[in-house]
Amino acid sequence: MKEVDLIVVGGTIVTMDAARTIIFNGALAIEGSKIVAMGTSAEITAAYKGRKLINAKGHYIFPGLINSHTHLFQTLLKGLAADTPLQTWIARLITPVVPLLSEEDCYYAAQLGILEAIRSGTTTLLDFMYLTCHPEFSEAVITAAQTTGIRLLFGRGVHDTGVNRGVPPQLIEDVDTVLTEVDYLRRQYELKSDGMIHIWLAPSVMWGMSYSGLRSLAAYATENKVPITMHLMETDYDIDLCQADYGKRPLEILAEMGMLANHFLLVHGVQAEESDLQLMDAYRVSWSHCMAANLYLGSGVAPITRASPATAVSLATDGAASNNSQNMIELLKLTALVHKGVYRNPGIINASRIIAMATCEGARAVGMEKQIGTLAPGYRADLFIVNPGLPTTTPVHDPLATLVYSCDQENIETVIINGKIVMHCRHLLTINEEEVVNKVQDIARRLRDKLNI
Ligand SMILES: [Zn+2]
Incomplete structure (x- = not known):
């Protein structure tokens, strides 16, 4: 035996x-x-x-469930600037909070978000960390994941332009600096982690990236086999900008510059049209579907049920500031019910497909279908x-x-x-729940007072 x-x-x-x-x-x-x-x-x-x-x-x-998109630092911002649309929410909440945060704040925010995640059966999450003004913030999130024992896909956020379109100036970096830090994170954490930490590139939004910046990221991703994730078509905002500047839709531009030749996980896609779905099919682009956040910000319902079988659709909570929760169990039911109701078709999505999105299909969406998302020997x-x-x-x-x-x-x-x-x-067994809850409550109180919301 x-x-x-x-x-x-x-x-x-x-x-x-x-x-x-x-x-x-x-x-x-x-x-x-x-x-x-x-x-x-x-x-x-x-x-x-x-x-x-x-x-x-x-x-x-x-x-274990796979949450393919969140922003753990936002756990501190639950409930602030509620009931406002995307651009207002960014201007009133996200931009002013950036200079107020510390490394310790990010660590405890991540611990609380992970605690909620584990309590809802989540074993892997992708943290899209765009609070990049201090490299220690990224390391605080990674350290929080290591101490809690969750599997972390760490999306290193990137902005190299966009102040005139609402990107906080502290977050603008040149892409060479970003890639040096990404190299460091891969060496320091990914290579030593036995598959527990994976570093991704996370260009934030179309209006926060220059063409040359996107090209450099695409080239780095191809050379180093680093996956990419990006917010796209959450509202019409980035589509209108791309149309006005270049006469093309965001995915057409990304395809042209070689971004989609890499493993690419599109976040949101609420406004995706038939031509976008065809591009996603052709390039095997994966989808991160954030039903609760898309409802919370009044963005709409992404047409995931029209995606081709080549497109792996995963589920995600998004950050707690646009969901107020990291609960993947809650998300399973919500996602199923919304699609049934919107399309007036109870058969459009069933329980098995919803669970697949959070497990085996979600694993394919993050390129890990041979390692997680299924229970089998190996x-x-x-x-x-x-x-x-x-x-x-x-x-x-x-x-x-x-x-x-x-x-x-x-x-x-x-x-x-x-x-x-x-x-x-x-x-x-890995988190002192009471300590984390008390600590986050104190930090949040301090932030609310300073933000004057
Ligand atoms: Zn997001």
């Missing part, structure tokens, strides 16, 4: 593999960061002995265990429908990331 670090036994495993296999009374054997075997409980316990054992009898086991052990025994989730007929339409954070009992238990029986 082979000894392994951990066995999770007795649960119903929703694998999210290509055949959408569900294993009843299943078990997983985990060694180090990976799943080494999966099968029925009888099969696994006959072949493996766990140094640690989690009994998941009567529970459901899902691949994959990283990123998973969460659901207790369906609460009144709100009783009875269960279909675990996928229960997760999407009935579950809440209270149902998420245990979270394992990279083989490490980070939450057990709803108790966070």
Whole structure:
């Protein structure tokens, strides 16, 4: 009998593999960061002995959720400048807050955002960090992720122009300086992280980037195989600017300069038209769909259901300043219901597709479909265990429908990331929850007073 670090036994495993296999009374054997075997409980316990054992009898086991777009520092800004459209929200809240933040603020904001994420079953998140005026801010977010144990895709934000269009002047940098820092982050964190930290390029918006800057980023990404993510077509603002300046839509411009030849994750795309969807199909551009944030800012509903199968669609909370939450479980239901209602078609999106967007399809959207998003031998052990025994989730007929339409954070009992238990029986093992909550409350009070909102 082979000894392994951990066995999770007795649960119903929703694998999210290509055949959408569900294993009843299943078990997983985990060694180090990976799943080494999966099968029925009888099969696994006959072949493996766990140094640690989690009994998941009567529970459901899902691949960890992937949040493909957030801004963790915004956790401090929850609830401020609510009920305003995008450009006003940027001018009234985001721009004035930039000079007020410290490295410690960013660290605690990230810890709180990650705490919420883990409580909702999230095991991987992409933080689009555009608060780049101090390199220590980026390192504060990465350090927060390392201490909490979440898998972090760190999008290093870039602006090299755009003050006249609302970009805070402190955030303007030249692209060479940015790429030197990206080199450093890759060397210092990604290469040493065993797959826990991945550095991405994150040009913020079309109006914050020059043509030459975009070209330099595209060339760097191609040479170093660094993925790119960017906010695009959240409203008509960037489309109108691109049309006025160049007579083209944003994706046409990005395709021309070689950006889309890299792994490219488009954020929002609320205003995407047929020609944009065709370009996304042709270049295999992935999509980060931020339903709650798009509703919060009144931007609209992105046409993800019209995307081609080549386009991997993922789900994302976006920053807490335009969502007030990092809760991926809440987002599953919200996203499903909005699309059903808008298109007056309850079959346009089902529970299985929604969960795929947050797991296996989400993994494809971030280029990690061979490592995460599915439960199978050889994959990283990123998973969460659901207790369906609460009144709100009783009875269960279909675990996928229960997760999407009935579950809440209270149902998420245990979270394992990279083989490490980070939450057990709803108790966070890597974060001092009380300390983080108190600290963030103090920081937020200070910011609100200074912002005078
Ligand atoms: Zn965003």
